Amino acid sequence: MKRSTHIATLSSLVDAPRPDGGERRPAEDGSERGDDSSHPGPPRFVAVSETIEDPNGNDQHDRDALAPRNPDPDAEYSWSVADAPDGSDATVGADPVVSFDPDVPGAYTLELEAPDGRHELTVHAFPEEDEDDPRPRVEIDAETVGDRVVLTAAATTPPADDSIDPAVDVELYVDDRDKDVLAEASGAISASELDEPVRIYAVAAGRRYSVADAIELVPEGDSVTVERPYDPPEWLDDAVFYEIFTRRFPDQDDPTFETMAERVPYLADLGVDALWMTPFVEANSSFGTDAERGGPHGYDALDYFSVDPELGTMEEFEAFVDVCHDHGIKVVFDLVVNHTSILHPHFQAAADPDHEDHEKYRDWYRWEDEGELEPDTYFNWSTIPNLNYENPEVREFVLSIVDFWADKIDGFRCDVAWGVQHSFWKEVYERTTAKDDEFLLLDESVPYFADFSEGEFHIHHDDRLHKALSMAADGDADAILDAVERRANVGVPAYRPFLQYVENHDLDRFIAEYGREAQMAAGAATFTLPGNPMLYYGQETGLEGYRDAMNWGEFDEELNGFYRSLIEARKSIPALGSDAGIERIPFHAESDHVLAFSRVADDQRVVVLLNFADGPRSVRVGDYVETTDLRTGEAVAPTTHDDGSLEFEVDSVVVVEADRPTPGTGPEPADERAPERDFDDADGLAAVTGDDADDSE
Template sequence: MHHPGPPRFTTVGDAVELAPRDPDPNESYEWTLLDAPAESDTTVGDGAVEYLRPDVPGVYRVELAAPDGTHQLTVRTFPDEREPARFEIPVEDFETPAEEIDRVGVIGLFNDHLWGRDEAVREGDRYVFEAQLEPGVHNSTFIVNDGEEHHHREFTVEGPGRPRISLDAVRDGDVFRIEANARPPADSSTEASALDVVFCLDDRADLEESVLEVDGQTAKLPASAIDEPVGVHAVALDQRHSVRDTVVVGDGGDTIAHPNEPPAWVETATIYEIYVRAFAGERVQTTFSALERRLPYIESLGVDTVWLTPILASPTEHGYHITDFFEVATDLGTREEFESFVAACHERDIKVVFDLVINHADHEHPAFAQSAAGVPEFRDWFVWNDRAEPDADRSRGPGPDDMRAQRYFNWSNIPNFNYGEPAVRSFLLDVVEEWAPLVDGFRCDVAWGVPHGFWKEVRERVHEIDPEFLLLDETVPVHDPDYHDLEFDLHYGTEVYSALRQIGSGDAPAGALLDAVADAERAGFPDQALQMRYVENHDEERYLAEYGRDSLRGAVAATFTMPGVPMIYAGQERGMTDSRGPIEWQSGDTGLTNVHRRLSKTRSETPALESGTLERIEYHTDTEQAVAFGRATDDQRVFVALHFGPGTATVRLPEGIGSTELVTGAPIEATPRDDGVAVSVADVLVVEATD
């Protein structure tokens, strides 16, 4: 079925991709704008893949003519949220002498990280770039001349946070009743009960919208009207709109599904990222068989999910430049040996996450070579720009056809796939279906570079194969809740990661951790969205090398005790300082390894740490390098104290604590103080609350 999928929710200023699902490159597809607000002047093209650019708030309806018939899609558009943003950098911050600076380019998510699209303007003693951006934290990079120097800057656009919503549904006689749990952002004065909620039916349902009866934050749908599963979507409205939530109600039975919820196993998972070719060590080649032999060690860490960096054919050590999307790298072994590794993981109840790279290909991939050579079948597989445009890298023919392939940043060897080409979409869906049946999840590289609509299609595809399939997005440094809109389950927790780095460097107090969690909520991430907690990964410097062992122990403890899914980057637990160097098996820090084991075990044995809510508590400490908080479920409450500095910190916790520290099992020496008890904390203390 070529229907473009669920209805879309957007704002004025954001373009919505329109594309057929499961396209046949040999067939024709055409879009038509059926309906738009009276004040709108927008149009859509008639190609297979187009963009709708809503220019006023309201409801837009488009129709796709496809080989299997016509399909309609509704786009609900809310007011423009953007505000003026001004990034600036003093000239004196550049190492390049001012008289040698010809141009200063600016890249960020606001221009798709395309090098050369925007330039900063010299204003007196600084370079300035202005843009219209939605409220929140935005990152930019200033690039001098042709890239010999670059600087990062962060800018916060002031404005309201986003509300959040979750849907519950029950069958009551002949009616499915859908209740919205709408919550305003923390900075809003609106009561939850006063929030507007917009409900709508999935466009794929053969039902009139009027069959859905809406009364405030409740919707009712007659079960007798349904002869197949139907999606009901909703967003909450305050000054901005929420990420949608969805329920799917059954086909005359009581079936109710929540497609936006992560797989149940992920909430309690502990992830272990393996930078594949470095894992076996300096003198041993990493192969799938070598990985399989080390599973007892991985299991000993309390890990139940392994994420492998790319394992497909690639000329690079890291594997992110892929030359064959259907073959494993020969230096790692055969496909049969990879499948043996996966089976061995499953025998130990360890899930396997595959690194899916579908934003780009290596420039030696046959499709790119033929696209560059002007072969008609492949001409539009990549995005080609005029040679005069600098955000490109490779020639395609002489004379007027002299073009270059678009890529992000200065990634000159990995041109971007053109998602406007149906053949590309079909090819990459085949890649998804090739590997999804073998593994338990995808970590999706450069997820921000792939259209939202394609990820929505990928989600439905993999859930048809395995309803418990995990999707983890790499959307860094911007942490965007819209990637939880029927797309991803688990997200890089960049706010907490950044806070841990700032605490380690001494640029922020330990209490910044609690604000970082609140920042993700303010951004609009739904309650069911899971955040991955980490101190490092293969793209970042080792935390130990940057901030030392004391800070590392506190930071690792934070990843296991704060809400979210902890991730260990292989070698972190061995005291590695080289981010991509071979694992030091013989000379590694076994004491630090055991710290990770204890934390993993404590989390798995403490329900409040695995799934409890975060509570701010009254505490006092003698250093800014310490922080305390609570975690609670209906049946358990614990207090956690973290310390990122040398020696020990004294932390006063509320009265009523247990006598045993849960990480070490040691008795707690608590000294009564006014309104609490004082405890000594080296790196982490977890204690059960008794009151």
């Protein structure tokens, strides 16, 4: 892994004159960032091979469009290309929500005419690239040196590029909404000249371009405060998640919000920090839905603004949230806005030519065959038609759902996030975090895409790790570290965590498929790898049906104690934290079901031994480890070989401390923040100032 640091000052980012001779014309009320502004948001970054579009079907998992913020369905909007690179013939449509296909590399300036004025949006197209190549990563920072603001951007090549060492450059951009703050400046710009916040983006580009990182410079007297708008909420650090299949979690003789509240002390005692609830709005699949139809899952909403009356009232739900908060538990709402139920009143109107609101709602949905009123759906989900995000009315409606629930809970888990446009998620991100910078956004994108990290979501489902856990149970434990390494190779920022799970509501129970011992090893992996571990209700109690009722009073107490020990270890051992690094280490095992790796924090190193086999297996590591299992606090008795190596007998997991640095490499170093540097001579845009040596720690 290679790292280089790039330095610039604000003066290097002041706009050059427009090639077309035009001038920027801000919104008439001067509030490009105002709550009611139509400005289409942060600059966009694509490759020439990528079209900003949102086609039908489920072949494309990277949907997008350009759209006004805070859309008014009754207003008129128009787009145009104000500036483009030489040789470009790119155009943009006339609708409020449009596609865009950049045809040559370079910076494009698009203009949106809206009721509140004309807004400019930068779209930078990088050269065509091979999507199979790994992506670089970048992190931007700033500090005040004397009276100047000095920007630093640390670019990191992916682990897979170590032997190639491609040249990676960094480009910096000012948010189009903030350019007027710098417009009057000339020469060196001092910190005291900033009278409003300015958001700045960095993108690293080599053979491929990176996900953009962002900082916001907030004036504070003669200095600035640097805020990181893309960083996760602080409470997410090492938080343990717990997912419930909402209608199956409480006692089944009286499954209500009130009886769920009675179980919150159990979750708190277990060590849960965040509770993800599957949908509990009024839905077609409520109580009484049989197992063949997925049970009472709630992912087919009938009314987004009410709770299932069989669970209780809105007031009773809010009281349940209060109980969770009293026990230190955040509540995450499952936001399902890619589709509605086929029985939703809006779709009923859309699908019925005789309905009085047919013309209005027909354009609310996407159609595979509009003439036959056959809805566009993904896979075989025939009862949940896809909403049409190219319609401003739909965007306005869904934003009202977001606003309604964001005031009641602590975060959204966004179902089928890949089915909704990036531009919409960017608006949701800014909208929710502006109200509460501790609000969480978790995406379901299977497989995950790095671009959802760019001002859209704080944490991602790690479907690749789940697959690797299954491979480990089948005898390929090395797949686990390959899955972790993939995060860096696809360009997910180092500060962006993953949700690590053995089971969830869409998957068969691991214990039923692979057995108790393998389930314990898989669970241990999710608690000892970097990321946020999640338990699916009943995983810790021996439940075998993936959507069965919680087995209250019939727990596997030994299994429950095992998971309690994992949670305690995760919270008490610094080297198991999300910010700690992970390294491959040499080891010998008699089975491919076994894996060893080290975790590295500032003041601690530990070695983790995992066994997915049915029965104990031995694993041999170097003489650099202690002989106390940190999870249990008990001494273990390894066999010492003539070369000093130690052979451990492992049931499911052993965690031991290393008394000196482990001989490890990759897949993910501990800390990729930009190193401290002397900026006394920085002026304008400096060349690469980092060294070109390996920085894989």
